[in-house]
Amino acid sequence: MIKVAVKILPRPEVLDTQGRAVSEILNKQGHELHQCQVGRYVVLEMEESSKEEALKKANAMAEKVLHNPLIEVFEAEVL
Amino acid sequence: MKKIGVLRFPGTNCDRDIIQAVNESGGVGEYLWYQDRVDINQYDGFILPGGFSYGDYLRSGALAAQAPVMDDIREAASKGMPIMGICNGFQILCEAGLLPGALMRNTSSRFIDKWVNLEMISPHQFFGGQRISKGEVVHFPIAHADGRYYIDERELSGLHDNEQVWLTYKDNPNGSVANIAGVKNKEGNVGGMMPHPERALFEWMGGSEGLMIFL
Numbered sequence: 001m002i003k004v005a006v007k008i009l010p011r012p013e014v015l016d017t018q019g020r021a022v023s024e025i026l027n028k029q030g031h032e033l034h035q036c037q038v039g040r041y042v043v044l045e046m047e048e049s050s051k052e053e054a055l056k057k058a059n060a061m062a063e064k065v066l067h068n069p070l071i072e073v074f075e076a077e078v079l
Numbered sequence: 080m081k082k083i084g085v086l087r088f089p090g091t092n093c094d095r096d097i098i099q100a101v102n103e104s105g106g107v108g109e110y111l112w113y114q115d116r117v118d119i120n121q122y123d124g125f126i127l128p129g130g131f132s133y134g135d136y137l138r139s140g141a142l143a144a145q146a147p148v149m150d151d152i153r154e155a156a157s158k159g160m161p162i163m164g165i166c167n168g169f170q171i172l173c174e175a176g177l178l179p180g181a182l183m184r185n186t187s188s189r190f191i192d193k194w195v196n197l198e199m200i201s202p203h204q205f206f207g208g209q210r211i212s213k214g215e216v217v218h219f220p221i222a223h224a225d226g227r228y229y230i231d232e233r234e235l236s237g238l239h240d241n242e243q244v245w246l247t248y249k250d251n252p253n254g255s256v257a258n259i260a261g262v263k264n265k266e267g268n269v270g271g272m273m274p275h276p277e278r279a280l281f282e283w284m285g286g287s288e289g290l291m292i293f294l
Contacts, residue, residue: 017185017186071183
Protein backbone atom coordinates (compact mmCIF):
# COMPACT_ATOMS: atom_id res chain seq x y z
CA MET A 1 0.00 0.00 0.00
CA ILE A 2 1.34 3.39 -0.97
CA LYS A 3 0.30 6.62 0.72
CA VAL A 4 0.36 9.91 -1.12
CA ALA A 5 -0.32 13.21 0.61
CA VAL A 6 -1.83 16.16 -1.21
CA LYS A 7 -1.35 19.61 0.32
CA ILE A 8 -3.81 22.21 -0.89
CA LEU A 9 -3.41 25.93 -0.17
CA PRO A 10 -5.34 29.01 -1.27
CA ARG A 11 -3.62 30.97 -4.01
CA PRO A 12 -1.69 33.87 -2.45
CA GLU A 13 -3.64 36.49 -4.43
CA VAL A 14 -6.98 35.17 -3.14
CA LEU A 15 -8.35 36.35 0.21
CA ASP A 16 -7.95 33.47 2.70
CA THR A 17 -10.57 34.20 5.36
CA GLN A 18 -9.54 31.24 7.54
CA GLY A 19 -5.88 32.24 7.45
CA ARG A 20 -6.83 35.82 8.28
CA ALA A 21 -8.90 34.76 11.32
CA VAL A 22 -6.17 32.45 12.61
CA SER A 23 -3.42 35.04 12.17
CA GLU A 24 -5.52 37.70 13.95
CA ILE A 25 -5.76 35.46 17.01
CA LEU A 26 -2.07 34.48 16.90
CA ASN A 27 -1.04 38.13 16.52
CA LYS A 28 -3.19 39.08 19.52
CA GLN A 29 -1.27 36.45 21.50
CA GLY A 30 1.95 38.29 20.68
CA HIS A 31 3.17 36.15 17.80
CA GLU A 32 4.27 38.47 15.06
CA LEU A 33 3.10 36.76 11.93
CA HIS A 34 3.65 38.13 8.49
CA GLN A 35 1.03 35.80 7.03
CA CYS A 36 -0.89 32.66 7.83
CA GLN A 37 -2.47 30.41 5.25
CA VAL A 38 -4.93 27.66 6.06
CA GLY A 39 -5.35 24.83 3.60
CA ARG A 40 -6.17 21.17 3.45
CA TYR A 41 -4.13 18.00 3.78
CA VAL A 42 -5.46 14.90 2.09
CA VAL A 43 -3.86 11.46 2.45
CA LEU A 44 -4.63 8.95 -0.28
CA GLU A 45 -3.89 5.27 0.21
CA MET A 46 -3.55 3.20 -2.94
CA GLU A 47 -2.61 -0.23 -4.07
CA GLU A 48 -0.19 0.63 -6.84
CA SER A 49 2.84 -1.18 -8.18
CA SER A 50 5.12 1.82 -7.95
CA LYS A 51 5.42 5.12 -6.11
CA GLU A 52 5.62 6.90 -9.47
CA GLU A 53 2.29 5.44 -10.54
CA ALA A 54 0.68 6.33 -7.20
CA LEU A 55 1.97 9.88 -7.47
CA LYS A 56 0.69 10.17 -11.01
CA LYS A 57 -2.78 9.04 -9.94
CA ALA A 58 -2.81 11.35 -6.93
CA ASN A 59 -1.90 14.26 -9.17
CA ALA A 60 -4.78 13.40 -11.50
CA MET A 61 -7.22 13.25 -8.57
CA ALA A 62 -5.96 16.57 -7.25
CA GLU A 63 -6.27 18.19 -10.66
CA LYS A 64 -9.83 17.04 -11.18
CA VAL A 65 -11.42 17.02 -7.72
CA LEU A 66 -9.23 17.84 -4.74
CA HIS A 67 -8.24 21.34 -5.79
CA ASN A 68 -9.86 24.17 -7.73
CA PRO A 69 -7.14 25.72 -9.91
CA LEU A 70 -8.82 29.12 -9.92
CA ILE A 71 -8.42 29.60 -6.17
CA GLU A 72 -5.98 26.93 -4.95
CA VAL A 73 -2.58 25.36 -5.57
CA PHE A 74 -1.53 21.84 -4.58
CA GLU A 75 1.52 19.64 -4.09
CA ALA A 76 1.50 15.86 -3.94
CA GLU A 77 4.19 13.74 -2.29
CA VAL A 78 4.66 10.06 -1.56
CA LEU A 79 4.74 9.41 2.18
CA MET B 80 -46.28 23.68 -20.18
CA LYS B 81 -42.60 23.66 -19.32
CA LYS B 82 -41.21 20.58 -17.59
CA ILE B 83 -38.26 21.43 -15.38
CA GLY B 84 -35.97 18.84 -13.82
CA VAL B 85 -35.02 19.81 -10.26
CA LEU B 86 -31.81 18.14 -9.08
CA ARG B 87 -31.45 16.67 -5.62
CA PHE B 88 -28.07 15.90 -4.06
CA PRO B 89 -27.51 14.70 -0.49
CA GLY B 90 -27.83 17.95 1.47
CA THR B 91 -29.93 19.88 -1.05
CA ASN B 92 -32.60 21.72 0.97
CA CYS B 93 -34.30 24.22 -1.34
CA ASP B 94 -35.70 21.55 -3.69
CA ARG B 95 -39.33 21.76 -2.55
CA ASP B 96 -39.25 25.56 -2.76
CA ILE B 97 -38.00 25.31 -6.34
CA ILE B 98 -40.70 22.80 -7.31
CA GLN B 99 -43.31 25.15 -5.88
CA ALA B 100 -41.81 28.15 -7.69
CA VAL B 101 -41.87 26.24 -10.98
CA ASN B 102 -45.47 25.12 -10.36
CA GLU B 103 -46.58 28.64 -9.36
CA SER B 104 -45.18 29.95 -12.62
CA GLY B 105 -47.27 27.48 -14.62
CA GLY B 106 -44.61 24.87 -15.25
CA VAL B 107 -44.16 21.36 -13.91
CA GLY B 108 -41.22 20.58 -11.68
CA GLU B 109 -39.91 17.04 -11.33
CA TYR B 110 -37.27 15.82 -8.89
CA LEU B 111 -34.13 14.22 -10.30
CA TRP B 112 -31.79 12.14 -8.14
CA TYR B 113 -28.05 12.80 -8.31
CA GLN B 114 -27.11 9.15 -8.79
CA ASP B 115 -29.53 8.57 -11.65
CA ARG B 116 -28.96 9.22 -15.29
CA VAL B 117 -31.47 11.47 -17.02
CA ASP B 118 -33.05 11.41 -20.45
CA ILE B 119 -32.59 15.13 -21.02
CA ASN B 120 -34.99 15.14 -23.95
CA GLN B 121 -37.87 14.64 -21.51
CA TYR B 122 -37.26 18.10 -20.03
CA ASP B 123 -37.33 21.73 -21.09
CA GLY B 124 -34.73 22.81 -18.57
CA PHE B 125 -33.02 22.07 -15.28
CA ILE B 126 -32.62 23.82 -11.95
CA LEU B 127 -29.99 23.05 -9.29
CA PRO B 128 -31.44 24.25 -5.97
CA GLY B 129 -29.65 25.59 -2.92
CA GLY B 130 -28.57 23.74 0.19
CA PHE B 131 -25.39 22.20 1.50
CA SER B 132 -24.65 19.29 -0.81
CA TYR B 133 -22.21 16.86 0.88
CA GLY B 134 -22.11 19.24 3.83
CA ASP B 135 -19.91 21.63 1.79
CA TYR B 136 -17.06 19.10 2.27
CA LEU B 137 -13.85 19.83 0.33
CA ARG B 138 -15.34 23.02 -1.23
CA SER B 139 -18.96 24.07 -1.59
CA GLY B 140 -20.38 22.18 -4.56
CA ALA B 141 -17.13 20.32 -5.31
CA LEU B 142 -18.37 16.79 -4.59
CA ALA B 143 -21.85 17.27 -6.07
CA ALA B 144 -20.15 18.46 -9.26
CA GLN B 145 -18.75 14.92 -9.65
CA ALA B 146 -22.18 13.20 -9.41
CA PRO B 147 -23.35 10.97 -12.30
CA VAL B 148 -26.33 13.25 -13.11
CA MET B 149 -23.88 16.07 -13.87
CA ASP B 150 -22.75 14.27 -17.05
CA ASP B 151 -26.31 14.67 -18.34
CA ILE B 152 -26.44 18.29 -17.20
CA ARG B 153 -23.19 18.87 -19.09
CA GLU B 154 -24.75 17.38 -22.21
CA ALA B 155 -27.89 19.51 -21.75
CA ALA B 156 -25.70 22.60 -21.34
CA SER B 157 -23.81 21.85 -24.54
CA LYS B 158 -27.13 21.47 -26.39
CA GLY B 159 -28.19 24.97 -25.32
CA MET B 160 -30.86 23.85 -22.85
CA PRO B 161 -31.81 26.26 -20.02
CA ILE B 162 -29.98 25.46 -16.77
CA MET B 163 -30.02 27.54 -13.60
CA GLY B 164 -28.21 27.05 -10.31
CA ILE B 165 -29.27 28.91 -7.19
CA CYS B 166 -26.95 29.34 -4.19
CA ASN B 167 -25.38 25.88 -3.70
CA GLY B 168 -26.62 25.07 -7.23
CA PHE B 169 -24.54 28.02 -8.48
CA GLN B 170 -21.52 26.69 -6.56
CA ILE B 171 -22.03 23.24 -8.12
CA LEU B 172 -22.20 24.68 -11.66
CA CYS B 173 -18.96 26.62 -11.06
CA GLU B 174 -17.22 23.54 -9.66
CA ALA B 175 -18.47 21.51 -12.63
CA GLY B 176 -16.86 24.03 -14.97
CA LEU B 177 -20.23 24.96 -16.50
CA LEU B 178 -19.96 28.52 -15.19
CA PRO B 179 -16.85 30.67 -14.80
CA GLY B 180 -15.42 31.65 -11.42
CA ALA B 181 -15.64 30.24 -7.90
CA LEU B 182 -17.53 31.02 -4.70
CA MET B 183 -15.54 31.54 -1.54
CA ARG B 184 -16.18 32.35 2.11
CA ASN B 185 -17.80 35.79 2.60
CA THR B 186 -15.25 38.51 3.40
CA SER B 187 -16.87 38.94 6.84
CA SER B 188 -16.49 35.15 7.47
CA ARG B 189 -20.14 35.23 8.54
CA PHE B 190 -23.24 33.51 7.23
CA ILE B 191 -25.41 36.32 5.84
CA ASP B 192 -29.19 35.98 5.70
CA LYS B 193 -30.99 39.12 4.49
CA TRP B 194 -32.83 40.78 1.62
CA VAL B 195 -30.69 42.54 -0.96
CA ASN B 196 -31.24 44.81 -3.95
CA LEU B 197 -29.95 43.42 -7.22
CA GLU B 198 -29.44 45.13 -10.53
CA MET B 199 -30.23 43.29 -13.73
CA ILE B 200 -27.11 43.67 -15.84
CA SER B 201 -27.83 41.20 -18.65
CA PRO B 202 -31.11 39.22 -18.61
CA HIS B 203 -30.95 35.42 -18.92
CA GLN B 204 -32.45 34.25 -22.20
CA PHE B 205 -34.80 31.85 -20.37
CA PHE B 206 -34.95 32.44 -16.63
CA GLY B 207 -36.64 35.79 -16.19
CA GLY B 208 -36.15 36.54 -19.87
CA GLN B 209 -37.14 40.10 -20.65
CA ARG B 210 -39.55 40.33 -17.68
CA ILE B 211 -36.84 41.99 -15.69
CA SER B 212 -35.18 44.47 -18.00
CA LYS B 213 -31.60 45.68 -18.07
CA GLY B 214 -30.94 48.21 -15.29
CA GLU B 215 -34.03 47.22 -13.31
CA VAL B 216 -33.56 46.61 -9.56
CA VAL B 217 -35.15 43.58 -7.87
CA HIS B 218 -35.33 42.54 -4.22
CA PHE B 219 -34.39 38.92 -3.34
CA PRO B 220 -33.12 37.26 -0.15
CA ILE B 221 -29.62 35.86 0.23
CA ALA B 222 -28.61 33.16 2.73
CA HIS B 223 -25.03 31.97 2.42
CA ALA B 224 -21.57 31.78 3.97
CA ASP B 225 -19.73 30.97 0.75
CA GLY B 226 -21.07 33.64 -1.58
CA ARG B 227 -18.02 35.72 -2.42
CA TYR B 228 -17.75 35.43 -6.18
CA TYR B 229 -14.14 35.23 -7.32
CA ILE B 230 -12.69 35.38 -10.79
CA ASP B 231 -9.30 36.67 -11.92
CA GLU B 232 -9.02 40.05 -13.64
CA ARG B 233 -8.44 38.71 -17.11
CA GLU B 234 -11.51 36.48 -16.96
CA LEU B 235 -13.53 39.28 -15.37
CA SER B 236 -13.03 41.53 -18.38
CA GLY B 237 -14.16 38.63 -20.56
CA LEU B 238 -17.34 38.31 -18.49
CA HIS B 239 -18.15 41.98 -19.08
CA ASP B 240 -17.25 41.83 -22.78
CA ASN B 241 -19.51 38.82 -23.38
CA GLU B 242 -22.38 40.18 -21.25
CA GLN B 243 -22.08 37.21 -18.91
CA VAL B 244 -22.77 39.19 -15.73
CA TRP B 245 -26.42 38.42 -14.92
CA LEU B 246 -27.05 40.32 -11.66
CA THR B 247 -25.00 42.54 -9.35
CA TYR B 248 -25.51 43.57 -5.73
CA LYS B 249 -26.38 47.24 -5.20
CA ASP B 250 -24.71 47.02 -1.79
CA ASN B 251 -22.11 44.24 -1.90
CA PRO B 252 -22.75 42.01 1.14
CA ASN B 253 -20.00 39.40 0.76
CA GLY B 254 -16.98 40.87 -1.02
CA SER B 255 -17.80 39.49 -4.47
CA VAL B 256 -15.59 40.70 -7.31
CA ALA B 257 -17.31 43.55 -9.22
CA ASN B 258 -20.42 43.13 -6.98
CA ILE B 259 -21.33 40.01 -8.97
CA ALA B 260 -24.37 38.08 -7.67
CA GLY B 261 -25.04 35.98 -10.75
CA VAL B 262 -23.30 34.98 -13.99
CA LYS B 263 -24.03 33.14 -17.21
CA ASN B 264 -21.94 30.97 -19.51
CA LYS B 265 -20.72 32.37 -22.83
CA GLU B 266 -23.67 30.95 -24.71
CA GLY B 267 -26.13 32.41 -22.20
CA ASN B 268 -28.18 29.25 -21.54
CA VAL B 269 -26.55 28.33 -18.20
CA GLY B 270 -26.89 30.78 -15.31
CA GLY B 271 -26.19 30.83 -11.59
CA MET B 272 -26.98 33.25 -8.80
CA MET B 273 -26.41 33.32 -5.05
CA PRO B 274 -29.74 35.04 -4.17
CA HIS B 275 -32.91 32.97 -3.72
CA PRO B 276 -35.70 34.08 -6.11
CA GLU B 277 -37.77 31.08 -4.92
CA ARG B 278 -38.00 32.78 -1.52
CA ALA B 279 -39.63 35.83 -3.11
CA LEU B 280 -42.77 34.47 -4.76
CA PHE B 281 -45.55 36.22 -2.82
CA GLU B 282 -45.87 39.51 -0.99
CA TRP B 283 -46.29 37.68 2.33
CA MET B 284 -42.78 36.29 1.88
CA GLY B 285 -41.46 39.84 1.77
CA GLY B 286 -41.56 40.31 -1.98
CA SER B 287 -42.84 38.63 -5.15
CA GLU B 288 -40.34 39.64 -7.82
CA GLY B 289 -38.67 36.23 -7.68
CA LEU B 290 -41.59 34.65 -9.50
CA MET B 291 -40.49 36.43 -12.69
CA ILE B 292 -37.32 34.32 -12.76
CA PHE B 293 -39.37 31.14 -13.10
CA LEU B 294 -41.94 32.35 -15.64
